[in-house]
Amino acid sequence: MDLFQLETFLAVAEERSFSRAAARLHRTQPAVSQAISKLEGELGEVLFERSSRDGTLTDAGEVLREYAQKLLNLRREATGALGELRELHRGRLNLAANEYTSLYLLPILDEFRRQNPRIKVSVQRTLASRIPDEVLMHSVDLGVLSFRPDDAQVKSMVVYRDDLAFVVNPQHPLARAGEVSIRQLGTQNFIAHSIASPQRQKVIQIFTRHKTPLRMGVELPSLEAIKRFVEMGNGVALVPGLTLQRELESGTLVRVKIRDLQIERKLRLVYRRQASLSHAALAFLKVVETYAEAHGDPYCFHTERSS
Missing domain, CATH: 3.40.190.10 (Periplasmic binding protein-like II)
Incomplete structure (x- = not known):
């Protein structure tokens, strides 16, 4: 049983005529009769009264009519829903x-x-x-x-394209420096993220090449917490530049350039x-x-x- 057979069955039931159903479906009358015969064979039920010439449904036909209409309505809804997805009205x-x-x-x-x-x-x-x-x-x-x-x-x-930014509190001694070297940061207490990242490893390697210790005295679970802690005057930090717009505009943090440490993200x-x-x-x-x-x-x- 397929949807074409159900569509043919409903057309005959609604038109009450095999010939009118054929014209509606743009099919030949023998093709319509064959589709109905095949459907009846698959279901093991007679769907139309053979003694009647006006397409009268049997009891089995009446039961099938309701379900056939539901299935075709579902097909129409599914097609419409897919169309809405394509047109981005839902999804x-x-x-x-x-x-x-x-x-x-x-x-x-x-x-x-x-x-x-x-x-x-x-x-x-x-x-x-x-x-x-x-x-x-x-x-x-x-x-x-x-x-x-x-x-x-x-x-x-x-x-x-982002970069790694070195930030300090506005009252920090380095806040007015404009630019510092890695060697100047060996005594600073860095506030770090508690989850290690490839960028942290790159920074550690750069500090090692410059024979400068990277002291990470505090680790916090979020970038927001790190920035707030530095704002309070607790150490310095390296954070993504993308996260700093609000703090730099309000002046609660100051960005200082580090010579020999430019890491693009x-x-x-x-x-x-x-x-x-x-x-x-x-x-x-x-x-x-x-x-x-x-x-x-x-x-x-x-x-x-x-x-």
Whole structure:
């Protein structure tokens, strides 16, 4: 039993004539009769009174009519729902990011929601190391990372260029220095993130090359906590530049350049290389691209080549 057979059955029942049903369906009358005969054979029931010439339904036909109409209505609803997805009148966009990379998403999501107000957006806070796995498991459509994933099944797109910033309290002795050397920082107490990262390892290596100790006396669980603690006059910190706009504008933190320590951080959108993206995800990528074209550096939109 297929939907064409049910559609033919309903046409005969509604037109009360095989010939009129054939004309409505743009089929020959023998083709309509054959479809009904096949349907009756599969069900093991007679659907039309053979003694009647006006397409009168049997009891079995009356029962089937109700279910056939429901099934065809469901097909119509499904087709309409898929059309709405294509036109972005409904749907869902699932993203994965951590505390830092979610800040990149805010202006992009603001623009995306303006263009697609009916798409539901969910950003899951996820450890950066887990994001490629979440993408491959289809738990999310896209992820945001500050490092290039190793897995060849994951495609990455560079969308933002950031750097590591050295910040101090406005009353700190180095606040008016403008620029310092790594050697000058050997006695400073650095407030660090409690989760180690590839960037921390790079900083440690640079300090080691300059024969300067990197003292991390306090570790805190979030970038916001680190910044607040430095604002209170407790040590200094290295944090992503993307996270500092509010503090630098208000003057609660001061950024000081470190000679010989320029670490660029590229933010990437990552997604499954071989999978088809949802209409909502494709629309999101388009917003990312047009936003980068309109605003320029540090926003960008460059696909990274496979390793």
